[in-house]
Amino acid sequence: MKAYLILLGAPGAGKGTVAKRLVDKNGWIQISTGDMLREEIAKQSPLGLEAKNYMDQGNLVPDDLIIKMLKTHLEHGENGVLLDGFPRTEAQAIALDAIFFEMGVSLDSVVNLLVPEELLLARLGGRLVCKECKASFHKLFSPPKEVGVCDHCGGTLYQRSDDNPESIQQRLKVYHASTKPLIDFYKDKSLLFEIDGSRDAEEVYFDIITLLEKRGNNA
Numbered sequence: 001m002k003a004y005l006i007l008l009g010a011p012g013a014g015k016g017t018v019a020k021r022l023v024d025k026n027g028w029i030q031i032s033t034g035d036m037l038r039e040e041i042a043k044q045s046p047l048g049l050e051a052k053n054y055m056d057q058g059n060l061v062p063d064d065l066i067i068k069m070l071k072t073h074l075e076h077g078e079n080g081v082l083l084d085g086f087p088r089t090e091a092q093a094i095a096l097d098a099i100f101f102e103m104g105v106s107l108d109s110v111v112n113l114l115v116p117e118e119l120l121l122a123r124l125g126g127r128l129v130c131k132e133c134k135a136s137f138h139k140l141f142s143p144p145k146e147v148g149v150c151d152h153c154g155g156t157l158y159q160r161s162d163d164n165p166e167s168i169q170q171r172l173k174v175y176h177a178s179t180k181p182l183i184d185f186y187k188d189k190s191l192l193f194e195i196d197g198s199r200d201a202e203e204v205y206f207d208i209i210t211l212l213e214k215r216g217n218n219a
């Protein structure tokens with residue numbers, strides 16, 4: 001089933017984890033602008049070099065760079081797209097509408113993952129990410145079976161350079177100022193659905209599937 005969806009939520013809300021589960025079960029592509037930027041940094045491309053400072057300081061990468069990067073990846077989204085980490089500003093949301101219009105598709109639903117701030121802080125502070133498959137673990141809440149090794153692909157786990165206390169505070173501040181207003185933006189379009197993201201990833205995943213089924217997007 002073809003679907004065009006956005007996952008919204010603060011840093012640490014679990015967007016990436018649940019997005020991976022959703023795309024694994026469907027023919028959709030996952031568009032995670034954060035993962036894409038980290039790949040650009042690893043390649044030391046001009047975009048990566050430009051983005052790195054913004055990211056390490058917990059600030060947003062300028063809209064024009066992000067929108068250009070997104071456009072090239074959306075070319076492969078003919079069977080459906082799950083956006084995670086985009087849009088993050090109203091300008092990005094408006095640009096997305098225009099891109100989808102050009103593609104002849106429209107946004108089906110926006111799922112907002114609700115997580116209390118103290119849990120966001122605890123999740124981000126202990127997060128470990130696989131360098132290869134990008135799976136997420138947590139030092140205390142979901143440790144890997146073997147220290148430093150991904151359970152899924154055997155890749156190396158690392159702590160993101162922006163998962164430090166200063167960047168985390170700044171990312172939350174930026175989220176409240178620039179991204180949270182998108183909740184009302186999509187509420188006004190009757191596309192917004194809220195899900196309790198504080199629970200286990202499997203339960204969150206199940207709730208989203210149920211929601212999509214009710215909306216006619218059989219995931």
Ligand code: AMP
Pocket residue numbers: 011033034035037054055056058059060061062063066084085086087088092162171
């Ligand atoms: P994430 O992996 O989604 O937590 O993103 C990590 C960082 O990448 C953010 O703190 C931003 O610096 C940058 N970033 C990711 N997505 C966007 C976006 N849509 N707009 C601007 N900056 C972004």
